[in-house]
Structures are given as C-alpha cells and as structure tokens.
Amino acid sequence: MKLLAIETSCDETSAAVLKADQPGRPTLASCVILSQDIHRVFGGVVPELASRAHLGTIVPVVDEALAEARVELEDLDAIAVTAGPGLVGALLVGVMYGKTLARRLARPLIGVHHLEGHLFAPTLEQQDFAPPFVALLVSGGHTMLLDVPAWGQYRLLGATRDDAAGEAFDKVGTLLGLGYPGGPAIERLAREGRPGRFRFPRPMLNTIGEDGPDQYSFSFSGLKTAVLRAVRTSTDLERDRADLARGFQDAVLEVLVEKAATAIEATGYPTLAIGGGVACNDALSAAASERLGRSARVVVASKRLNTDNAAMIGAAGLFRLRQGEQSGADLEPRADLPLPGLLPASASIGISR
Ligand code: KG4
Ligand code: ZN
Numbered sequence: 001m002k003l004l005a006i007e008t009s010c011d012e013t014s015a016a017v018l019k020a021d022q023p024g025r026p027t028l029a030s031c032v033i034l035s036q037d038i039h040r041v042f043g044g045v046v047p048e049l050a051s052r053a054h055l056g057t058i059v060p061v062v063d064e065a066l067a068e069a070r071v072e073l074e075d076l077d078a079i080a081v082t083a084g085p086g087l088v089g090a091l092l093v094g095v096m097y098g099k100t101l102a103r104r105l106a107r108p109l110i111g112v113h114h115l116e117g118h119l120f121a122p123t124l125e126q127q128d129f130a131p132p133f134v135a136l137l138v139s140g141g142h143t144m145l146l147d148v149p150a151w152g153q154y155r156l157l158g159a160t161r162d163d164a165a166g167e168a169f170d171k172v173g174t175l176l177g178l179g180y181p182g183g184p185a186i187e188r189l190a191r192e193g194r195p196g197r198f199r200f201p202r203p204m205l206n207t208i209g210e211d212g213p214d215q216y217s218f219s220f221s222g223l224k225t226a227v228l229r230a231v232r233t234s235t236d237l238e239r240d241r242a243d244l245a246r247g248f249q250d251a252v253l254e255v256l257v258e259k260a261a262t263a264i265e266a267t268g269y270p271t272l273a274i275g276g277g278v279a280c281n282d283a284l285s286a287a288a289s290e291r292l293g294r295s296a297r298v299v300v301a302s303k304r305l306n307t308d309n310a311a312m313i314g315a316a317g318l319f320r321l322r323q324g325e326q327s328g329a330d331l332e333p334r335a336d337l338p339l340p341g342l343l344p345a346s347a348s349i350g351i352s353r
Contacts, residue, residue: 002029002071003078003321004101005314006062008094009086009114010140011036011045013057016310017069018318026318028124029069031311032061033304043180044170051089058097065310076107080317082310083111083327084337085141091333099331110317111327113339114308115142118275119154120315121301129273129299134263136256138284139276140166140181143256145216145263148273151319155343157263158216165252166278168220172227172248176241186245187281193246200226200251208262216259223251249283257287264296273299279306 001021007014014033020026036053039045066073081098084091095111102109118137122129134157135146143160163171166183173182178189203223207214227248234240260272272292274285280303289298305311320340 001026001077001318002069002075003080003314003318004062004065004076005080005112005310005317006058006094006098007082007114007117007308007310007313008054008058008090009082009084010090010308011039011050011053012308013054013061014308014310014313015058015062015065016314017065017071018311018314019069020318023322025123025127026315028311028314029071030065030067031304031309032065032068033307033309034061040180043174045087047087047089050087051093054090054093058093062097073101073105076105078108078110078317078321079105080110080112080314080321081331082114082117082313083331084114084334086114086333086335088333088335091335095331095333099329103329108321108326109331110320110325111331112313112317112320113337114313115139115144115276115339116154116316117312118306119146119148119273120319121275121305121309121312122273122299123315124305124311125301126299129271132267132269133271133273133299134260134267134269134296136260136272136274136279136288137276138165138256138274138278140164140170142276143218143220145259147263147267147269152323152341153343154339154341158214158218158259160218160220162219162221163224165218165220165256166276168224168252169278171224172245175224175228175231176245177237178245181277183278183281186249187283189242189245190249190283193242193244195246195250197243198230198240198247200230200247202251202255205255205258208258216263218255218259220252223248249281253281253284253287256284257291260288261291264292270296271299272296275301275306277307
C-alpha cells in the first residue's frame with residue numbers, strides 16, 4: 001500500500017509518501033515541506049498570498065515527494081489530503097489537486113482533519129505510541145486538551161477562549177520585535193532570560209479543581225496585554241527583552257503543563273502526547289516531563305513532524321481508510337471542519353482508575 005498525502009492548510013506546502021503493509025504501522029518513505037517565506041515580510045500569514053504560493057508549489061512538491069520515495073504516480077494506492085480546518089483558499093488548492101489526482105488514477109481519496117493529523121504524528125516515529133492518552137494540541141490556530149481513549153474518539157476537555165498558544169507566542173514575538181513566527185525566537189531568547197524578573201499572570205490557572213466547565217480552559221489574550229504593558233513601561237527594551245521572553249514563556253508553559261497534568265491525574269492515563277507547532281518548544285516538553293515524573297510519559301514527535309506536514313496527514317488518512325472510510329468527489333475544504341469523533345467538553349471526563 002502506497003499512500004500520497006498532501007497538506008496545504010496554512011503556509012506550508014507539503015507532500016509525503018507512506019508505505020504500509022496491512023495491518024502494520026506505515027513507514028515514511030518521503031516528506032517534503034516547503035515553508036512560504038513571503039509571510040515574514042507581513043508579520044503573519046496573508047491568506048491570499050498563501051493560496052497563490054500553494055498553487056505555484058504543489059506540483060513540484062508532490063513530484064519531489066514521489067521521486068524521493070521512488071514511487072511513480074501510477075503506483076499509488078490512495079490519496080489523503082487535509083480538508084480543514086485552515087485557510088479555505090489554501091485548503092482548496094490541496095483538495096482540488098487531491099481530488100483531480102484521485103479521479104485520474106481511479107484511487108480512493110480521504111479528506112483528513114488537520115488536528116487528527118497532529119495527533120497521529122508521533123505514530124510515525126514511536127512504535128509503541130497508542131491510546132489511551134491525554135493530548136495537548138498547541139498550534140498557531142488551536143489550543144486543546146483532549147481525552148483520547150481510542151483512535152477516532154476524542155473527548156474535548158478544554159480549549160482556549162481567545163488566542164491559541166502559538167498565536168500568543170507570535171503576537172508577543174511581534175511586541176518584542178522578533179519577527180514571525182515568534183515561537184522559535186522567543187524560546188531561544190528565553191534561554192538567556194532571568195526567571196522571575198517579570199512575573200506575568202497565569203491565566204485561568206485558578207480554575208483547576210473547580211470541577212466546572214472551565215477547569216481545562218485556556219485564555220492567552222490577557223497575558224499578551226500584560227506583556228504589552230511591560231514592553232511599554234520598559235525603559236531599556238534591549239536589556240529587558242530576554243527577561244520578558246522568559247517571563248512570558250514561563251507563564252504560558254505553567255498553565256499548559258498544570259492543566260495537562262490535571263487531566264493525566266483525572267484519567268489515570270499513562271501517556272501525555274503534546275502536538276502542534278508549539279510542541280517544538282523543548283522547555284515545554286521538559287517542564288511536562290518534570291511535572292509528571294513517573295506518573296506518565298511525555299510523547300512528542302520530532303520538530304519536523306510537529307509543525308505542519310503531510311506525513312501526519314498520511315498517518316491519520318491511513319487510519320480512516322482502514323476504517324473503511326472514503327471521501328467522494330464532493331469533498332469540499334472547510335475552514336471550521338469539526339474533529340470527527342469529537343465529544344463535547346461537558347461529557348464525563350476519562351476513566352478514573
Ligand atoms: O502546527 P503549526 O505548524 O501550524 C498551525 O497549525 O497553526 O504551528 C505553528 C505555531 C506558530 O504559532 C509558532 O510560533 C509555534 O507554532 N511554534 C512555537 C515553536 N515553534 C513553533 N512556539 C513556541 N516555541 C517553539 N519552539
Ligand atoms: Zn498545525
């Protein structure tokens with residue numbers, strides 16, 4: 001079984017080839033990721049430019065993924081493509097390409113949810129990674145805590161009420177004059193910063209233990225405003241920049257880790273999986289491992305598979321195909337595609353053991 005996967009939901013054009021024998025785990029034969037640099041000039045992703053860039057790069061990116069995997073188009077058995085959520089114009093490029101190719105080759109097509117892709121990313125590298133686990137999904141567009149008792153079953157424990165964690169990193173990066181994306185630059189700078197010189201609020205940390213709907217909710221926009229105030233009142237931003245980055249990162253990480261650890265305690269699960277672009281932050285995985293100690297292990301994919309990529313879309317797509325699912329020629333991209341198998345936050349939490 002040879003599967004081609006395509007991801008164009010935001011500002012990465014990516015294609016990957018997965019090879020799989022029933023019923024085993026797939027191996028990654030190739031994964032090409034082309035990041036669109038154009039958005040750096042504007043300090044954030046410009047949707048119209050993203051769509052145009054995908055149009056120009058999708059064909060060479062797929063060609064390169066096939067060449068690296070030494071697979072001909074005609075050898076493919078199936079095609080997986082991100083159908084949402086994301087920028088609708090950007091998604092459309094991948095979906096149209098995938099649909100056209102599937103039709104031409106007369107092969108099955110599967111539309112994949114981007115976040116289900118992030119959940120599957122570690123399966124490509126860690127043979128023993130499997131549910132049940134608690135997932136902390138932290139990207140530029142989403143911040144979610146999920147209870148995953150089995151693949152395809154996702155109980156939403158909590159999400160952000162405003163900015164996503166990655167979005168907060170990006171906005172604070174801009175405030176500190178670090179350019180886009182802010183996450184990697186803040187992490188680097190925070191290493192040099194002194195802890196505690198700037199102590200920012202830990203938003204919604206006090207809801208832990210409340211047993212209400214907000215126990216696992218997040219909010220980052222007030223934190224961003226607190227950093228803005230500190231930047232404005234700083235008399236020497238050159239001197240304070242690293243300390244501000246450290247203060248901000250420590251605040252975000254503490255909230256993420258405490259809520260994830262609470263979910264691990266509530267479910268009794270042995271694994272916390274952290275996924276999405278912010279999972280590239282080494283301080284986050286280190287803080288989570290330290291906080292959880294022996295009670296649970298922390299699983300994080302490599303950086304290449306944490307930021308947006310087609311390999312994870314292929315892994316999730318293969319799971320869906322093996323479940324007997326398939327998308328029709330009427331597959332449409334959806335900016336707000338709901339996660340399949342998602343149960344509401346109010347559903348009872350986990351299995352206490
Ligand atoms: O998952 P992703 O590649 O795209 C979305 O689906 O949004 O995540 C991108 C986000 C950006 O906000 C970026 O600043 C953040 O991930 N990010 C990081 C780090 N590397 C990327 N945030 C914190 N620390 C990092 N090292
Ligand atoms: Zn993503």
